[in-house]
Amino acid sequence: MELHEGAAAATGDGVLDFSRLNLSTLNVDSVSDERRKDAKQIYLNNNRLVSLSSSIYLFNNLEFLDISNNRLTAICEDITRLTKLKTLLAKNNRLNEYSLPKEFGSLQLEVLNLSGNRFEEIPLQCTQMLRLQSLSLGGNRLKSIPPEIENLTSLELLYLGGNLITAIPAEVANLPFLTYLVLCDNRIQSVPPQLTRLDSLRSLSLHNNLLTYLPREILSLVHLQELSLRGNPLVVRFVKEMTYDPPSLLELAGRTIKSRNIPYFPHELPDNLLCYLDLASKCPNPKCAGVYFDSCVRHIKFVDFCGKYRLPLMHYLCSPECTSPCSSNPQSDAESEDEYSVPADRLQRVLLG
Amino acid sequence: MPKSGEQQQRADHQHRLPKTAAEMEQTEVVVPKTLDELIAILHKIFESDCINVDEVQQIMESYESNPQEWTKFAKSDKYRYTRNLVDEGNGKFNLMILCWGEGHGSSIHDHTDSHCFMKLLQGQLKETLFEWPDNKKSEMVQKSQRILLENKVAYINDSIGLHRVENGSHTEGAVSLHLYSPPFQTCQTFDQRTGHTNTVKMTFWSKFGERTPFEATVSQENN
Numbered sequence: 336m337e338l339h340e341g342a343a344a345a346t347g348d349g350v351l352d353f354s355r356l357n358l359s360t361l362n363v364d365s366v367s368d369e370r371r372k373d374a375k376q377i378y379l380n381n382n383r384l385v386s387l388s389s390s391i392y393l394f395n396n397l398e399f400l401d402i403s404n405n406r407l408t409a410i411c412e413d414i415t416r417l418t419k420l421k422t423l424l425a426k427n428n429r430l431n432e433y434s435l436p437k438e439f440g441s442l443q444l445e446v447l448n449l450s451g452n453r454f455e456e457i458p459l460q461c462t463q464m465l466r467l468q469s470l471s472l473g474g475n476r477l478k479s480i481p482p483e484i485e486n487l488t489s490l491e492l493l494y495l496g497g498n499l500i501t502a503i504p505a506e507v508a509n510l511p512f513l514t515y516l517v518l519c520d521n522r523i524q525s526v527p528p529q530l531t532r533l534d535s536l537r538s539l540s541l542h543n544n545l546l547t548y549l550p551r552e553i554l555s556l557v558h559l560q561e562l563s564l565r566g567n568p569l570v571v572r573f574v575k576e577m578t579y580d581p582p583s584l585l586e587l588a589g590r591t592i593k594s595r596n597i598p599y600f601p602h603e604l605p606d607n608l609l610c611y612l613d614l615a616s617k618c619p620n621p622k623c624a625g626v627y628f629d630s631c632v633r634h635i636k637f638v639d640f641c642g643k644y645r646l647p648l649m650h651y652l653c654s655p656e657c658t659s660p661c662s663s664n665p666q667s668d669a670e671s672e673d674e675y676s677v678p679a680d681r682l683q684r685v686l687l688g
Numbered sequence: 689m690p691k692s693g694e695q696q697q698r699a700d701h702q703h704r705l706p707k708t709a710a711e712m713e714q715t716e717v718v719v720p721k722t723l724d725e726l727i728a729i730l731h732k733i734f735e736s737d738c739i740n741v742d743e744v745q746q747i748m749e750s751y752e753s754n755p756q757e758w759t760k761f762a763k764s765d766k767y768r769y770t771r772n773l774v775d776e777g778n779g780k781f782n783l784m785i786l787c788w789g790e791g792h793g794s795s796i797h798d799h800t801d802s803h804c805f806m807k808l809l810q811g812q813l814k815e816t817l818f819e820w821p822d823n824k825k826s827e828m829v830q831k832s833q834r835i836l837l838e839n840k841v842a843y844i845n846d847s848i849g850l851h852r853v854e855n856g857s858h859t860e861g862a863v864s865l866h867l868y869s870p871p872f873q874t875c876q877t878f879d880q881r882t883g884h885t886n887t888v889k890m891t892f893w894s895k896f897g898e899r900t901p902f903e904a905t906v907s908q909e910n911n
Binding site: 426427450451473474492494496497515517519520537538540542560561563564565569571642643644645 | 766767768790791793795825827852856857858859877879880881882884886908909910911
């Protein structure tokens with residue numbers, strides 16, 4: 336069926352509705368010059384388009400374009416000529432990481448929805464849009480999140496649910512305005528503690544993943560109001576098995592230098608030792624001034640948080656003698672039954688790196 | 689297990705009250721053509737204290753969802769699902785519209801001894817049924833799971849079990865119409881891993897098409 340002006344429900348306020356018209360192509364010629372200039376929003380969703388006509392650029396004042404629910408395998412290069420385009424919805428098509436034009440990153444988009452396509456990677460062009468506030472790539476085939484995601488400094492919403500993602504890069508924590516992070520229905524085994532830097536995070540969706548515990552740092556997300564965790568194999572009881580092995584001589588020396596503030600200078604030590612000393616982690620126990628390098632003790636505390644009962648939160652202590660820090664979150668249990676019933680020599684030991 | 693035996697009878701004994709032959713003759717089979725018509729029919733049915741669950745389910749199912757009629761109630765929130773009151777049923781029931789964004793889901797919850805009817809107005813929802821937890825601290829037992837399609841109506845009450853409702857789609861939102869009789873303001877949520885319960889207060893995102901301020905500031909869902 337051909338497109339012509341009469342067929343479309345033209346509301347006369349810059350909105351052209353060509354949706355659900357069984358279109359196989361977009362014939363721009365049949366739209367008058369005036370209509371093309373006026374058009375701010377175009378709905379082309381739910382048709383049979385296999386490609387987007389390059390003449391789309393003739394709608395040069397376009398701000399909103401919906402091409403969802405078509406059969407698109409690529410988006411034409413000429414779309415980058417739509418300098419005023421702010422919202423592009425292209426969900427439920429047949430797009431992959433090779434479908435986007437090279438200069439796609441030059442668009443000043445604020446909202447981009449590519450959910451329900453065939454992306455196996457987040458294309459680099461998507462990480463170049465500095466005005467992007469909302470990025471949706473749900474229901475694709477993504478295996479990972481590129482560290483370049485941190486370039487999207489305006490991002491508030493990141494929807495990556497329903498993919499094959501196995502890990503969250505720490506760079507996600509560098510998005511200063513992120514309020515809604517959706518990672519449900521993936522294959523994530525752990526949440527990086529760096530996510531604690533996401534001050535503005537309001538909602539975190541982690542349901543249907545492979546999490547057994549969460550980092551204790553999650554309690555620092557003071558603005559977090561929604562947290563979904565169903566369908567994760569979260570531990571209900573912390574299993575204590577192994578005995579504690581003492582730290583190495585290198586570690587003991589490193590700990591002494593750091594905790595006693597013994598001065599050292601770059602010309603005094605070989606590079607490898609300088610690097611090692613930089614890796615010191617402060618013991619999370621506020622009463623302990625100690626540090627640890629590779630040898631620490633893993634401990635799980637069960638805490639009520641965000642409407643959830645007894646979340647297993649993992650934290651690390653520098654030694655079994657170091658008592659577990661009190662939680663700063665008033666919602667948490669004052670004591671966990673696990674802490675009191677476990678003799679110190681049975682706490683599990685974890686080697687980092 | 690559900691609350692007091694007396695209260696339990698409320699949803700139980702009204703569950704299946706078959707009509708007599710005379711009643712069947714008198715009753716016209718009215719198919720609501722609009723949402724307003726559906727509401728009017730529901731008002732009439734609920735004048736009586738006895739409810740025929742099958743009848744209500746059938747009538748709700750026969751209304752063909754027309755977005756133009758309910759869009760004004762369907763106010764959504766990007767962070768979680770919303771509850772939007774449509775009609776207070778003369779105190780006999782609450783009729784509300786729930787808007788579910790992509791991935792949004794509820795906790796496992798009960799229905800405080802009331803009838804619950806849920807109709808899909810747009811999109812699809814996944815309903816997972818659970819047994820009531822026993823007194824031991826253990827993982828809750830899942831009974832069944834199904835996907836409800838547009839215009840379908842599901843029914844549940846405490847004697848049937850508990851359920852979790854979720855929108856499993858990553859590309860489409862969903863909208864559902866819920867009828868609860870008698871109306872209730874609190875319910876229990878359940879932790880799937882342990883059966884632990886919490887009583888939560890239920891709030892409305894909007895009433896009669898007007899956005900109403902949200903009372904609780906912290907999410908009470910265990911999802």
